[in-house]
Amino acid sequence: MSKHDNTAAVKIENISFHYGDRYVLDRINFEIPNGAFMGIVGPNGSGKSTLIKCILGLLKPQSGKVSFFGIPLSRFKNWGEVGYVSQKANSFNTAFPATVYEVVSMGLFGKVGLFRFLTKKHKQKILEAIETVGMTNFIHRNIGELSGGQQQRVFIARALVSDPRLLILDEPTVGVDAASVSNFYEMLKSLNEEKGLTLLLVTHDVGVMSDYVTHVACLNKQLHFHGNTKEFKEISKEGFSQMYGHHVHVLEHHH
Amino acid sequence: MSFPFFHYEFLQNAFLTGIMIGLLAPVLGVFIVVRRQSLIADALSHITLAGIAANLMLGRSSGFFQGLNPLYMGMAFSVGGAIGIEQLRKVYKHYEELAIPIIMSAGIGLSVIFISLANGFNTDLFNYLFGSVLAVKKSDVWTVFFILLLVFAFVLFLYKELFVLSFDEEQAAVSGIKGKWIQFLFIIMVALVIASSMKIVGILLVSALMTLPVAASLRIANGFKQTFVLSVIFGETAVILGLISSYYLNLAPGGTIVMLSVLILLLSLSWKKWRARKPILSE
Numbered sequence: 181m182s183k184h185d186n187t188a189a190v191k192i193e194n195i196s197f198h199y200g201d202r203y204v205l206d207r208i209n210f211e212i213p214n215g216a217f218m219g220i221v222g223p224n225g226s227g228k229s230t231l232i233k234c235i236l237g238l239l240k241p242q243s244g245k246v247s248f249f250g251i252p253l254s255r256f257k258n259w260g261e262v263g264y265v266s267q268k269a270n271s272f273n274t275a276f277p278a279t280v281y282e283v284v285s286m287g288l289f290g291k292v293g294l295f296r297f298l299t300k301k302h303k304q305k306i307l308e309a310i311e312t313v314g315m316t317n318f319i320h321r322n323i324g325e326l327s328g329g330q331q332q333r334v335f336i337a338r339a340l341v342s343d344p345r346l347l348i349l350d351e352p353t354v355g356v357d358a359a360s361v362s363n364f365y366e367m368l369k370s371l372n373e374e375k376g377l378t379l380l381l382v383t384h385d386v387g388v389m390s391d392y393v394t395h396v397a398c399l400n401k402q403l404h405f406h407g408n409t410k411e412f413k414e415i416s417k418e419g420f421s422q423m424y425g426h427h428v429h430v431l432e433h434h435h
Numbered sequence: 436m437s438f439p440f441f442h443y444e445f446l447q448n449a450f451l452t453g454i455m456i457g458l459l460a461p462v463l464g465v466f467i468v469v470r471r472q473s474l475i476a477d478a479l480s481h482i483t484l485a486g487i488a489a490n491l492m493l494g495r496s497s498g499f500f501q502g503l504n505p506l507y508m509g510m511a512f513s514v515g516g517a518i519g520i521e522q523l524r525k526v527y528k529h530y531e532e533l534a535i536p537i538i539m540s541a542g543i544g545l546s547v548i549f550i551s552l553a554n555g556f557n558t559d560l561f562n563y564l565f566g567s568v569l570a571v572k573k574s575d576v577w578t579v580f581f582i583l584l585l586v587f588a589f590v591l592f593l594y595k596e597l598f599v600l601s602f603d604e605e606q607a608a609v610s611g612i613k614g615k616w617i618q619f620l621f622i623i624m625v626a627l628v629i630a631s632s633m634k635i636v637g638i639l640l641v642s643a644l645m646t647l648p649v650a651a652s653l654r655i656a657n658g659f660k661q662t663f664v665l666s667v668i669f670g671e672t673a674v675i676l677g678l679i680s681s682y683y684l685n686l687a688p689g690g691t692i693v694m695l696s697v698l699i700l701l702l703s704l705s706w707k708k709w710r711a712r713k714p715i716l717s718e
Binding site: 236238257259260262264266272273275276277278279281282283286287289290291292294295298320321322338342 | 469471592593595596598599601602603605606607608609610611612653656657658659660661662
């Protein structure tokens with residue numbers, strides 16, 4: 181863990197989000213050290229996506245604070261430093277006429293800014309990002325023609341192209357076939373270890389993820405566990421599954 | 436060979452306007468189609484009709500409106516309708532398409548009232564409904580030219596933003612792109628282009644010129660830029676061939692242009708099928 185420095189990549193202080201009386205997130209506190217690969221697991225409906233959206237400023241929590249690299253969200257402007265890969269399987273229009281190159285280039289648009297065009301240097305960056313995720317052979321293919329796993333790689337490339345320091349992934353393996361999932365995690369792990377990229381991954385899939393991440397937290401309205409992977413594995417032997425199951429039960433009660 | 440298009444001013448006007456519209460309509464059409472808002476063009480064209488009918492009605496009693504090109508009033512209504520659609524989409528967040536029939540029926544309702552107040556149909560109105568090259572004036576050419584420059588600058592300088600907003604609004608928000616005012620400008624551009632296409636293809640056929648060339652190019656294009664280029668080529672082909680053939684065959688130009696677009700669409704569909712039979716493309 182030598183890569184960690186003092187300011188956390190992300191710091192979450194006391195975030196709560198609710199619709200009326202129904203709490204989706206209840207006083208969440210945690211921070212992600214620089215260079216960590218943090219996984220947050222939770223069953224469906226546990227508030228994972230809501231938490232991610234609050235972190236990214238897409239939703240405004242009723243209370244609490246978020247900061248990136250020591251800068252509060254409200255004043256944070258360097259969005260190029262934060263890459264985001266959302267749960268694409270349900271939301272994106274697979275018939276959209278865009279090539280792999282064009283999709284990845286979108287990751288630079290915010291950074292390049294209004295009324296400006298991509299330069300040669302940017303184009304080089306795009307090619308590099310596509311290379312990093314191993315999609316060079318598909319560069320001029322339409323995104324809709326690719327498999328779920330390949331599409332997800334393209335979206336990672338789009339997030340990487342702006343040279344982020346932090347990558348946030350929301351259920352990135354939904355719609356990806358089982359054989360590709362471990363490849364996908366291997367790729368994330370090497371981005372974390374070789375490039376020093378801080379990763380935050382949110383998923384309902386406890387099994388595979390825990391082999392790759394350095395830190396784990398469990399979410400079910402509240403954050404139930406927060407520590408490194410070693411501690412997590414010890415707990416998970418007995419207590420964890422019980423806890424997980426128990427809270428699933430509590431959740432069903434609310435619906 | 437003496438080409439009549441260079442002798443008659445009305446044909447020159449129609450031709451120039453047609454070429455500009457053959458470019459404008461598919462360019463904005465690409466964004467409309469990929470956002471799955473194809474029907475917006477229909478809604479806006481009907482509200483434009485209300486503006487034109489209002490001008491014709493007012494023209495009966497006021498010299499000012501009689502002298503005014505009804506196109507301007509049509510544009511004003513179209514922009515108003517565009518703003519209405521955006522507001523309604525916010526009100527009905529989960530039924531975004533509901534805005535389109537609301538504005539469309541309001542447009543038709545208003546049109547019918549204005550037309551009846553203006554003592555019914557006349558040739559002018561008929562020209563706007565189905566298009567008439569004879570009715571294209573010099574001032575129309577200049578108006579459309581000005582809109583062409585405006586839209587061209589808009590798409591050129593905001594291409595990145597329009598592209599990412601069409602693909603993935605959430606991603607746009609996360610990369611710090613302010614989508615709201617770009618969307619607002621976009622729909623105003625659409626309103627202006629629809630109003631300016633009317634004299635050539637007519638209100639009832641305007642949306643065809645925005646969607647059919649795009650539908651044809653979507654089948655065969657690879658990537659977004661290619662979709663653009665092909666849509667414009669198809670749009671221009673339909674407009675230019677349509678104007679020429681309607682002149683020689685004495686057909687209604689609006690209908691001819693639209694049917695040529697349909698023909699291009701059919702050709703692109705069969706080309707795709709023909710290519711799919713080749714084994715290289717199978718997965």
